[in-house]
Amino acid sequence: MALEHAILVSLLEQPGSGYELARRFDRSIGRFWTATHQQIYRVLRRMETDGWISVEEVAQDGRPDKKVYSAAAPGRTALAAWLREPVEAETVRHELAVRIRAAAFDDPAALIPEVERHRDGHAALLAHYLYGEGRDFPAPDTLDARQRLQHVVLRGGIEYERMTLAWLDDVLATLRELAADTATPSSDSGTGTAAPTSTSTSTSTD
Amino acid sequence: MALEHAILVSLLEQPGSGYELARRFDRSIGRFWTATHQQIYRVLRRMETDGWISVEEVAQDGRPDKKVYSAAAPGRTALAAWLREPVEAETVRHELAVRIRAAAFDDPAALIPEVERHRDGHAALLAHYLYGEGRDFPAPDTLDARQRLQHVVLRGGIEYERMTLAWLDDVLATLRELAADTATPSSDSGTGTAAPTSTSTSTSTD
DNA sequence: ATTGCGTATGCAACTCGTTGCATAGCAGGA
DNA sequence: TCCTGCTATGCAACGAGTTGCATACGCAAT
Numbered sequence: 001m002a003l004e005h006a007i008l009v010s011l012l013e014q015p016g017s018g019y020e021l022a023r024r025f026d027r028s029i030g031r032f033w034t035a036t037h038q039q040i041y042r043v044l045r046r047m048e049t050d051g052w053i054s055v056e057e058v059a060q061d062g063r064p065d066k067k068v069y070s071a072a073a074p075g076r077t078a079l080a081a082w083l084r085e086p087v088e089a090e091t092v093r094h095e096l097a098v099r100i101r102a103a104a105f106d107d108p109a110a111l112i113p114e115v116e117r118h119r120d121g122h123a124a125l126l127a128h129y130l131y132g133e134g135r136d137f138p139a140p141d142t143l144d145a146r147q148r149l150q151h152v153v154l155r156g157g158i159e160y161e162r163m164t165l166a167w168l169d170d171v172l173a174t175l176r177e178l179a180a181d182t183a184t185p186s187s188d189s190g191t192g193t194a195a196p197t198s199t200s201t202s203t204s205t206d
Numbered sequence: 207m208a209l210e211h212a213i214l215v216s217l218l219e220q221p222g223s224g225y226e227l228a229r230r231f232d233r234s235i236g237r238f239w240t241a242t243h244q245q246i247y248r249v250l251r252r253m254e255t256d257g258w259i260s261v262e263e264v265a266q267d268g269r270p271d272k273k274v275y276s277a278a279a280p281g282r283t284a285l286a287a288w289l290r291e292p293v294e295a296e297t298v299r300h301e302l303a304v305r306i307r308a309a310a311f312d313d314p315a316a317l318i319p320e321v322e323r324h325r326d327g328h329a330a331l332l333a334h335y336l337y338g339e340g341r342d343f344p345a346p347d348t349l350d351a352r353q354r355l356q357h358v359v360l361r362g363g364i365e366y367e368r369m370t371l372a373w374l375d376d377v378l379a380t381l382r383e384l385a386a387d388t389a390t391p392s393s394d395s396g397t398g399t400a401a402p403t404s405t406s407t408s409t410s411t412d
Numbered sequence: 413a414t415t416g417c418g419t420a421t422g423c424a425a426c427t428c429g430t431t432g433c434a435t436a437g438c439a440g441g442a
Numbered sequence: 443t444c445c446t447g448c449t450a451t452g453c454a455a456c457g458a459g460t461t462g463c464a465t466a467c468g469c470a471a472t
Binding site: 002005006008009012013029030031032033034076079080082083084086087088090091092093094095096097098099100101102103104105106107108110111114117118145146148149150152153155156159160162163166167170171174177178181182 | 218292294311312351359372376
């Protein structure tokens with residue numbers, strides 16, 4: 001489990017309340033580790049009883065009190081130990097890829113709107129990343145260790161989005177070709193939702 | 207939930223037993239949707255009671271009987287409906303990115319071996335994909351709809367691995383620079399595991 | 413003979429993650 | 443004035459995913 005560690009890193013970068021953490025997980029950190037406020041509150045309590053973090057109740061002017069957490073020494077120690085552990089194999093959940101293969105057994109054109117929506121989302125995120133890079137790292141040669149590490153993670157996000165965007169265009173081109181193929185030539189089987197020829201012995205691709 | 211649908215696609219591509227599916231999820235399909243045999247067996251039973259798939263008990267020569275599942279008509283209908291639903295936002299769990307940012311609060315050099323291991327794994331996977339592409343799609347212009355969709359998913363995997371490989375090299379270069387920086391110049395703070403300067407006000411990057 | 417491995421399925425218990433709801437005060441607009 | 447929305451925390455229930463173990467057959471090697 002790495003949620004503890006993600007929270008710890010976030011608190012080391014900047015102490016904050018559960019609510020503030022939840023918002024960070026909707027923004028910067030959430031790009032590579034998602035979590036809901038429920039998970040965060042639950043884990044924060046556990047981390048506090050384990051002594052990884054310390055709390056300070058802060059009364060605010062016009063809003064509810066908040067509990068501001070900061071990383072404690074045992075948390076740092078745990079983080080250092082974690083850094084030396086083997087990286088867990090990433091569990092991939094790439095729904096779009098499943099859908100694309102699923103499209104072979106239905107109408108490929110039906111998928112196009114969703115892929116387009118997805119594509120636009122990635123394009124927007126890429127633009128957002130690039131804007132953030134220009135703003136936060138205007139002079140890449142004058143950064144301290146922390147900023148350089150943040151920057152290399154951001155570069156990863158940028159490259160991921162670039163790659164995804166190019167791939168989604170490839171997917172869209174393929175889907176559109178297939179839609180054109182099944183629409184124009186000899187009236188194949190009749191019904192619009194009909195499956196393509198499903199007799200070929202599976203290509204394995206493993 | 208898309209595990210049902212991933213299983214359905216796999217069964218449409220080729221009927222099989224729970225065990226066979228589990229192996230496919232360790233191989234081709236597992237590249238974009240992971241599942242253990244436990245999940246698969248559980249979901250298969252549910253899908254069967256829902257009528258999405260049909261079973262046939264097959265006695266084998268020198269091994270235990272197996273239940274061979276195949277997709278049924280209601281399953282196809284459900285898949286077609288699913289294809290038209292909005293794509294769920296991918297929940298990202300990128301542990302390495304968390305670790306890289308964590309490295310700022312510990313010794314960046316400590317991360318290098320794990321990143322190298324990770325890098326080599328991705329390099330091997332890329333080679334495997336490229337081999338599979340050459341074997342299964344030697345003539346990309348003569349493919350049917352199903353193969354073209356499988357191919358575009360594979361291209362996504364290839365581009366992902368290429369991008370990841372390049373990024374991990376970037377990460378390694380950054381980590382090595384930081385390791386060299388903290389090792390050679392003016393004896394900064396003393397202990398090797400000491401944290402870098404942690405006073406800068408957080409760059410947001412959101 | 414026994415051990416270990418691969419096929420094949422499954423139970424039980426657990427943790428992780430999600431969803432819906434509740435509270436509670438304040439700010440701003442219809 | 444009422445309603446919506448934001449800050450801030452939390453409970454309860456559920457569903458998804460993981461881990462450990464159990465069973466049972468046959469094959470091959472020690």
